Amino acid sequence: MANTKVAELGHKALGLTDADVLAMYRQMLLARAVDERMWLMQRAGKIAFIISGQGHEAAQIGITWPMRPNQDWMAPYYRSIASAITFGMTPEDIVTAHLAKGDDVSSGGRQMPGHYGAARYHIVSLSSPVGTQVLHAVGIAMGAWVKGEDVVAITSFGEGTSNQGEVHEAMNFAGVHKLPVIFVCENNGWAISVPLDQQVGGLSVAARAQGYGFPGVTVDGGDPLACYAAAKEAHKRARRGEGPTLIEAVVFRLTSHSSDDDQRRYRDSGEVEDLKQHDPIPLFAGRLMAVGLLTAELDEQYRAEVKAEINEASKRAEARPEPDVAAAERWVYAEEGDG
């Protein structure tokens, strides 16, 4: 009986075990818990600014799941909270960065929250002008190609950013040389306040891939397994030397663009109300429960563990030192003794 139900999820055909899909689910819970905690701390005045990944977790976790830690590289964007966790950032790293503490792995308190990056996790430091990171991923892929090394670079961005010239330059160049790179457009339909039909002529980002000579696929970004399947295939293609893939994951932005934005000014109240139905976490929980993999008890246990984890992470992060003004002029350039 249970076996029949499990088969319906289709994860085994993708090479995922029961433990894998439960781990994916638990990580979605963790990313959400970290994200929600950031909002609470922002409201409490502890964090200056938050830009959220809520609604993108299934896409991010499914797509980054096939990546190999400490081997592959990621150039993220400002919603990549769940992706950053897959690549190794801990909840404590993320809270520390949001609090802009002195030993924050992303920037030592120099950058705004949401600017993920850490050399130790192979996550490229991110800036604020959108789309610049796409070229960095392509440059990493070019480096691996020149050196003949087995490395895949992945990069993500929104559908608004997909219009930037640098994104086209990056995709075209990657297509010319069949570089090992995966382009991920997390299309949530809104570039701050401007909807898809005012951003993307033709309405499909994935369709643009044809012009660059590689596949573009559209996936349901609420389904982590569909996202995983697309990314696994893209990763294999990259490693086989067949070149890039563009994955357009259709997701829902559950929150306003950022803590400085109020989406009720430009999204219909009905649409905002309706967002809860597209939350990937209860959707995936429902599927896991329907096939008997997840029980209410296990779900409670995960949620309790995740809550304890973020509580502990926040406590430790808050106790970390503030940046030292005396070091504010350091590392404009390499210093004596830097490797």
Add this chain to the structure above:
Amino acid sequence: MAELNILEAIRAAMDEELERDPNVMILGEDVGKKGGVFGATDGLWAKYGGKRVLDTPLTEGMIAGAAAGAAIYGLRPIAEMQFADFVYPAFNQIVSEISRMRYRSNNAFGLPMVIRMPYGGGVHGALYHSQSNEAYFTSTVGLKVVAPGTPADAKGLLKASVRDPDPVMFFEHKKTYRLFKAEVPDGDHVVPIGVAEVARPGRHLSIFCYGYMRFCALEAAETLAREDGVEAEVVDLRTLRPLDTAAVLTSVAKTGKALVVHEANRFGGFGAEVAAIIAEQGFEHLDGPVTRLAGPEVPGVPFHHNLEDWFMLSPAKIVEAARTLASY
């Protein structure tokens, strides 16, 4: 010692660095089989292959951005902008990304990379093949900016730039490419970044210059000595950022008069910074107004040779400015 022109010296530097370090690569437009529009990479594609000497699409933003990614990955890319005039699509990458990467990552990521750019006028290149746009980059913290004026410096500074842990904008005045030959020391000739050179000692006034202006200033100094008995000290800055402030102040202390010369327009140009440093830190040595001789305030070098000659600085214009200052 070999007698090389600046173009040959630049090519030799890249050849030797490609040979020395497997992480060095070149990317740019037409740098491969053709060897670059000026021939700077001639022969390197055949010697090192199409991956390490890589022809790119016509996308300057991509050239800079992919070079940055490759540098993150551990390579030491030499990116070529075909003309400095075409760098602006890459401005976002250079200013937002490349210059700030080390600082914003709290030293986690440095970008050892070079962007080579042929700049300057006097070659009938008009508004879009003649620009001297170094001030955009000298005012950007996080970049190093180098502008050699001799074959030995071109080779030695390019080698130092390739080995530098931080991004270097390498300005090559295209009029100097084949202007003259001079001796370049044999072997691994490296000239440190950030060190100016007194190209000609003198005691009556200092001429601060770089790139093609070194050639012009030396000719001017010759004339001033012969016709006026004025001994001008010519200081080739060689590196614009970090500027060798000590060398500038030492020369001003010696001569008491400073003439700053560059082909780029005056307003907000690099000379303004040199002049300000002299005014702030060398005031007590001054025996005349800090003077700038710069390109005119027009948006670019106009095409017709009459117009171009009007635009370009020359030994004669430097002589005229130096005479005025010397007689102050």
